[in-house]
Amino acid sequence: MKHLLPAVLAVVHWGSPNGVTQQSHYVYWLWELTYYIAVPLGAIVIGLILWSAVRYRERPGHPRIPRQFQYHIPLEIFYTVVPIALVTVVFVYTYRAEDRVDNVAANPALVVRVDAFRWGWEFSYPNGYQVLGSVSAEPSINSTDLPVLTLPAGETVQINLFSDDVNHSFYVPAFLFKRDAIQGVNNSFDINIDPSVAGQRFIGECTQFCGVYHPFMRFWVQVMPKGQFNTWLAHQHGLHMNTIGR
Amino acid sequence: MTVVQERAGRYEAPERRLVEVVPGPRARGVLAYVTSTDHKQIGMNYMVTSFIMFLIAGFMAVLMRVQLSVPNNNFVDLNTYNQLFTMHGSLMLYLFLGPFAFGMANYLVPLQIGAPDMAFPRFNAFSYWLYLGGCITMTSGFLTSSGAANWGWFAYAPLTESIYSPGPGADLWIAGVVLAGFSGIFTAVNVISTVFTLRAPGMIMFRMPIFTWNQLVTAFLVLLAFPVLTAALVLLWCDRHLGTHFYDPTHGGQPILYQHLFWFFGHPEVYILALPFFGIATEVISTFSRKPVFGYKGMVFATLSIGGLSMGVWAHHMYTTGAVLLPFFAILTLLISVPTGIKFFNWTGTMFRGSVRLDSPMLFALGFLVNFLVGGFTGVMLGQPPIDFQVHDTYFVVAHFHYVLLGGSVFAAFAGIHYWFPKFTGKKLDERLAKLTFVLMFIGFNLTFFPQHDLGLRGMQRRIAVYPAGQGWDFLNMLSSIGAFITAFSMLPFLLNVWVSLRSSKKAGPNPWDGMTLEWAAESPPIEHNFAYLPPIRSERPVWDLNHPDHLTLPHGRHRNQLVTVGTGGTAGQAAVRAGAGNGGGGDGHADGGGASGQTGGGASGRAGGGGNGHAAPAQGGEGP
Numbered sequence: 001m002k003h004l005l006p007a008v009l010a011v012v013h014w015g016s017p018n019g020v021t022q023q024s025h026y027v028y029w030l031w032e033l034t035y036y037i038a039v040p041l042g043a044i045v046i047g048l049i050l051w052s053a054v055r056y057r058e059r060p061g062h063p064r065i066p067r068q069f070q071y072h073i074p075l076e077i078f079y080t081v082v083p084i085a086l087v088t089v090v091f092v093y094t095y096r097a098e099d100r101v102d103n104v105a106a107n108p109a110l111v112v113r114v115d116a117f118r119w120g121w122e123f124s125y126p127n128g129y130q131v132l133g134s135v136s137a138e139p140s141i142n143s144t145d146l147p148v149l150t151l152p153a154g155e156t157v158q159i160n161l162f163s164d165d166v167n168h169s170f171y172v173p174a175f176l177f178k179r180d181a182i183q184g185v186n187n188s189f190d191i192n193i194d195p196s197v198a199g200q201r202f203i204g205e206c207t208q209f210c211g212v213y214h215p216f217m218r219f220w221v222q223v224m225p226k227g228q229f230n231t232w233l234a235h236q237h238g239l240h241m242n243t244i245g246r
Numbered sequence: 247m248t249v250v251q252e253r254a255g256r257y258e259a260p261e262r263r264l265v266e267v268v269p270g271p272r273a274r275g276v277l278a279y280v281t282s283t284d285h286k287q288i289g290m291n292y293m294v295t296s297f298i299m300f301l302i303a304g305f306m307a308v309l310m311r312v313q314l315s316v317p318n319n320n321f322v323d324l325n326t327y328n329q330l331f332t333m334h335g336s337l338m339l340y341l342f343l344g345p346f347a348f349g350m351a352n353y354l355v356p357l358q359i360g361a362p363d364m365a366f367p368r369f370n371a372f373s374y375w376l377y378l379g380g381c382i383t384m385t386s387g388f389l390t391s392s393g394a395a396n397w398g399w400f401a402y403a404p405l406t407e408s409i410y411s412p413g414p415g416a417d418l419w420i421a422g423v424v425l426a427g428f429s430g431i432f433t434a435v436n437v438i439s440t441v442f443t444l445r446a447p448g449m450i451m452f453r454m455p456i457f458t459w460n461q462l463v464t465a466f467l468v469l470l471a472f473p474v475l476t477a478a479l480v481l482l483w484c485d486r487h488l489g490t491h492f493y494d495p496t497h498g499g500q501p502i503l504y505q506h507l508f509w510f511f512g513h514p515e516v517y518i519l520a521l522p523f524f525g526i527a528t529e530v531i532s533t534f535s536r537k538p539v540f541g542y543k544g545m546v547f548a549t550l551s552i553g554g555l556s557m558g559v560w561a562h563h564m565y566t567t568g569a570v571l572l573p574f575f576a577i578l579t580l581l582i583s584v585p586t587g588i589k590f591f592n593w594t595g596t597m598f599r600g601s602v603r604l605d606s607p608m609l610f611a612l613g614f615l616v617n618f619l620v621g622g623f624t625g626v627m628l629g630q631p632p633i634d635f636q637v638h639d640t641y642f643v644v645a646h647f648h649y650v651l652l653g654g655s656v657f658a659a660f661a662g663i664h665y666w667f668p669k670f671t672g673k674k675l676d677e678r679l680a681k682l683t684f685v686l687m688f689i690g691f692n693l694t695f696f697p698q699h700d701l702g703l704r705g706m707q708r709r710i711a712v713y714p715a716g717q718g719w720d721f722l723n724m725l726s727s728i729g730a731f732i733t734a735f736s737m738l739p740f741l742l743n744v745w746v747s748l749r750s751s752k753k754a755g756p757n758p759w760d761g762m763t764l765e766w767a768a769e770s771p772p773i774e775h776n777f778a779y780l781p782p783i784r785s786e787r788p789v790w791d792l793n794h795p796d797h798l799t800l801p802h803g804r805h806r807n808q809l810v811t812v813g814t815g816g817t818a819g820q821a822a823v824r825a826g827a828g829n830g831g832g833g834d835g836h837a838d839g840g841g842a843s844g845q846t847g848g849g850a851s852g853r854a855g856g857g858g859n860g861h862a863a864p865a866q867g868g869e870g871p
Binding site for chain 2 (some may be wrong): 046
């Protein structure tokens with residue numbers, strides 16, 4: 001029982017976690033909107049299905065032929081129009097959220113170049129500082145020795161994403177966001193991390209299958225308070241290398 | 247030669263039905279399997295072969311779930327795991343679900359429209375052999391020293407270029423998909439030709455059963471989608487072997503081009519794998535509610551619009567590439583939920599005030615409805631680009647498409663197997679074992695995939711062979727693996743059921759479920775060229791009209807004029823007993839008028855008459871006993 005309760009609570013975890021960036025709050029809000037339309041609607045439809053099946057069930061051995069009605073035009077119009085209206089509402093809010101999540105500011109406070117490759121990450125800062133982490137030959141998945149992408153909180157950061165070989169994807173679950181790194185596609189996006197999570201560390205992953213060591217392509221996102229970040233960056237030079245999973 | 251009843255004035259010569267039979271002994275067993283061009287035999291070939299593929303791919307899924315049951319597991323190595331998920335997906339999508347639907351189409355479409363066979367029987371056999379070749383080619387990758395393909399069922403370039411994925415397993419995969427693809431294209435040509443040219447007299451388009459309608463729309467989607475896939479893979483093969491650079495970015499090729507080509511096939515493919523099974527669920531729900539499909543025409547239009555919309559949403563698999571116009575694909579994707587929603591109301595409306603028999607096919611159909619609804623809602627979520635940015639390529643997506651394809655399509659496939667098994671074999675499946683199969687499958691399936699939604703929201707990405715402990719993933723993964731074992735275990739009562747039922751001596755008779763559509767007028771299993779006689783076709787459920795002439799479908803707005811009757815007036819197995827009663831008052835003045843009444847092979851049924859109902863099929867083996 002002592003172990004069961006936390007286990008059950010771990011399963012009963014309704015809906016999405018919230019994110020830690022400004023952009024992610026729009027995503028979360030859109031999630032909530034959809035979720036709270038979908039759950040009652042789903043409950044109604046499943047309820048109707050099960051109720052019809054149980055209420056009108058035929059007792060075995062007592063066949064019964066019901067009325068053979070087939071069309072009810074007003075009802076059919078109703079159940080066509082209502083979903084169209086719902087879809088329109090959802091689309092309007094989707095469009096607005098997407099506009100904000102995808103917005104790339106003209107003058108970001110910091111631009112970081114991220115290169116994904118088989119298998120690892122390279123983070124390049126404007127002052128020439130680079131972090132390069134690549135997967136070791138026999139990696140352990142439990143290792144926490146990962147390349148660190150250090151970012152300031154409360155600032156607009158633009159990430160320019162590139163791939164050196166196959167397709168990869170830059171995914172930070174806490175940002176509720178990912179973007180693919182594909183050769184031939186120049187991908188840029190903005191993130192603005194909430195100041196409230198300064199000092200925290202979040203896991204990042206590759207989510208586009210890229211070969212044998214795909215699961216090991218992980219990294220840390222270290223969030224620093226704005227002022228501290230600038231001092232920190234001023235003291236970093238050259239190339240810092242990690243071996244992932246050693 | 248199509249006869250459209252309403253235009254009968256223009257049509258004078260009587261329909262010549264294909265009933266000549268070459269005399270002599272018939273091939274049986276293996277010889278029939280190899281040589282037959284009969285649509286029923288080919289349909290069975292498809293279904294049995296694809297079901298074997300289903301079991302193999304399911305076994306791979308179990309291996310994967312063992313690997314993922316605990317963090318940092320070493321049950322299989324990384325490369326083997328990648329081969330497993332690649333081949334699991336490829337077998338399920340290219341070699342099981344689609345071909346199984348083609349098998350159903352082969353067997354049932356000619357029966358449902360009153361045709362003697364498919365339009366091109368030998369072409370039909372050719373497609374089966376191509377498909378079997380594809381199966382063998384693709385799976386033989388496991389026998390090569392470097393193993394099978396290990397790049398996912400979508401084979402994104404440039405990972406699939408020879409420098410990243412050398413080895414014959416990869417090429418065998420490409421060849422296998424191309425072979426299976428051609429088989430699909432040829433089957434589609436056959437289905438379309440059959441539906442357009444071989445419908446029985448009276449079987450106008452709007453009297454075709456929903457299953458046939460859905461197979462027709464599916465066949466068009468196959469024709470539009472599969473050639474694109476084939477082309478994309480041929481280009482990929484050229485990249486690998488002929489030194490071209492279609493997808494190779496280092497020489498100016500475009501990896502994103504491959505994604506567009508692939509998903510231009512891949513999204514219609516999703517509906518190719520869903521629409522036939524919607525059709526099965528519709529037939530089952532209608533029969534087991536003893537009512538016509540509610541909103542039949544609306545449902546046909548819904549299917550057509552799903553088919554149309556599905557051609558315009560491919561890039562919703564590519565939201566995170568940053569290279570597609572998001573609002574366009576988002577609105578079209580969301581719009582698909584409208585016709586799909588209509589179908590749900592049609593299904594519910596069919597059961598509403600019906601007389602619902604909760605036999606095993608109906609249970610599977612209900613399971614389909616519930617599971618598919620969950621998959622539909624997560625589909626609407628994934629259709630919104632911002633939410634897709636969050637959960638794309640995580641286990642949320644894995645949960646979503648398993649709810650659609652396993653919880654939806656495969657449950658409906660099992661509904662179909664249990665429903666038509668008496669038609670295919672002449673024997674009914676045992677109900678108790680069938681219900682056990684359903685309960686195990688339903689519990690196992692939901693236990694496997696419901697936790698995966700949450701895993702995705704917690705950031706577990708797809709296609710990882712190992713994951714670290716301490717991320718809140720361990721317990722959910724264990725639950726999921728237990729569920730997978732229960733799902734796998736549910737196949738045992740099913741296989742046992744098939745074995746036991748085939749050996750039983752109890753005959754099912756031509757119409758054990760009080761079915762409504764034409765296939766239930768044929769013998770079980772149907773004779774060569776299917777029908778010795780056809781009941782008059784005056785609605786989309788001619789067999790029901792024949793058996794229950796007092797309970798014809800009500801016209802619009804007259805819902806209260808018909809009494810509910812207790813007792814069906816005929817027991818199971820006596821299909822066509824009310825010969826001649828036809829459609830009370832249904833004779834629409836068509837001159838033919840003659841009854842075709844014939845005693846068929848060994849069945850107890852076999853008497854039907856056209857009593858003033860016009861066009862019963864002529865040349866049907868003699869005038870009465």
